Amino acid sequence: MTISKNTGKNTKTNKTLSLISFFIGLQFTLIFLFGCHTNKVTDSSRCGDTIQLNYARLLDIIEYDSFSIVQIHNPWDSARLLHTYILVERNRELPPNLPQGTIVKIPVERAVIYSSVHCSLFEQLGKTNAITGICNPEFVMLPNIRKQLEQGKIQNMGDGQNPNLERIIDEHPDVLMPSPFENSGGYGRLSSLNIPIIECADYLEVSALARAEWMRFYGRLLGCSQKADSLFFAVETAYKELTQKVQQATKRPTLLCEMRTGATWFVSGGNTASGKMYQDAGADYLFSDYTKNATALTFESVFEKAQDADIWLIKYNLAQDLSYEQMKQDYAPYANFKAWKEKNIYGCNTRYIPFYEETPFQPHLLLEDLIRIFHPELLPQAPLRYFKKLN
Numbered sequence: 001m002t003i004s005k006n007t008g009k010n011t012k013t014n015k016t017l018s019l020i021s022f023f024i025g026l027q028f029t030l031i032f033l034f035g036c037h038t039n040k041v042t043d044s045s046r047c048g049d050t051i052q053l054n055y056a057r058l059l060d061i062i063e064y065d066s067f068s069i070v071q072i073h074n075p076w077d078s079a080r081l082l083h084t085y086i087l088v089e090r091n092r093e094l095p096p097n098l099p100q101g102t103i104v105k106i107p108v109e110r111a112v113i114y115s116s117v118h119c120s121l122f123e124q125l126g127k128t129n130a131i132t133g134i135c136n137p138e139f140v141m142l143p144n145i146r147k148q149l150e151q152g153k154i155q156n157m158g159d160g161q162n163p164n165l166e167r168i169i170d171e172h173p174d175v176l177m178p179s180p181f182e183n184s185g186g187y188g189r190l191s192s193l194n195i196p197i198i199e200c201a202d203y204l205e206v207s208a209l210a211r212a213e214w215m216r217f218y219g220r221l222l223g224c225s226q227k228a229d230s231l232f233f234a235v236e237t238a239y240k241e242l243t244q245k246v247q248q249a250t251k252r253p254t255l256l257c258e259m260r261t262g263a264t265w266f267v268s269g270g271n272t273a274s275g276k277m278y279q280d281a282g283a284d285y286l287f288s289d290y291t292k293n294a295t296a297l298t299f300e301s302v303f304e305k306a307q308d309a310d311i312w313l314i315k316y317n318l319a320q321d322l323s324y325e326q327m328k329q330d331y332a333p334y335a336n337f338k339a340w341k342e343k344n345i346y347g348c349n350t351r352y353i354p355f356y357e358e359t360p361f362q363p364h365l366l367l368e369d370l371i372r373i374f375h376p377e378l379l380p381q382a383p384l385r386y387f388k389k390l391n
Helices: 002-035 116-124 144-152 165-171 190-192 208-212 215-221 225-246 273-280 299-306 324-330 331-334 364-375
Strands: 061-063 068-073 081-089 102-106 112-115 131-134 175-177 254-257 266-268 294-295 312-314 346-351
Touching: 061 215, 068 215, 081 175, 102 215, 112 116, 112 225, 116 131, 116 144, 116 215, 131 144, 131 165, 131 346, 165 190, 208 273, 208 364, 215 225, 215 299, 225 266, 225 273, 254 273, 266 299, 294 299, 312 364, 324 331
Parallel strands: 081 102, 112 131, 112 175, 254 312, 312 346
Antiparallel strands: 061 068, 068 081, 266 294
């Protein structure tokens, strides 16, 4: 009897120990699975380091021993991915059991670029030698790039909407770098060239620092991740220091931006990178309650909301600088705005000022300009870089 009771107790104890061992094992298994990002990588035997991105919402970067994964989220459908890239060093054999995605050999040595914005970033990173072709080069103002175009070191690939495929094939680029658009129908014949297409969705980020943070992805493409990271952290520091200065401002001037195009006036919403920057610079942006990237309004709608705006900012592309008289000749009702009457309009002539080249990845430079306009008492010394008062 005694032996029988002890055996029952031992059996019970063994079951308890087995259950404890099972739950401990399950716990370690779950920790391992989540630590290895198995939701992103099909091979659960690899553990990667997720690069911390503090601003970019459309970008994920995970680095592994022999490759990196970059995921771009769909800007128009948050439940889907736009693209997944597998970055592998070009002097290595492809690792086994790679997850699904577009394989890109890095560092990229030959790129066809569709935007002057990214040409400027390549120049900042010291990688202009990696540019083999540019679409719409007439919009590129950078002297070094223009010189290489004239010398034939960089090829003109034609219109970005309809690039010269034969020329692209002849140049054997490692990557193509267009910007995606909603409902664009894809990239047509480009997709059949078997050349990785890097979808440059940075312009769809919702803040200036979020867009600038994409340079950390582009730096990894070009094999200069440390330089790109360092450059971004410097931009971030400068931007945040400027926003702290704005906290000293006691009043926020009301702001109107741009002009009508034909019969339509497009305004940026408050949740866009530009809308948020106006607020960061200490302005009361009058269209901050709009939610879309660009809302098409009639002149009458804009006038009703912004006729008494304190300051008016305009970007334009003309052979000569815009003047008040020219604005009135172009459209007489402009003269009814308070900012026109009080001569408080600032213009940026993008014909010769590198606004679009510099500001996306160096937003602190634009923020500094805006603060000087909205609150000149906070930054009284330095001259304006992009804008100036209209004649």
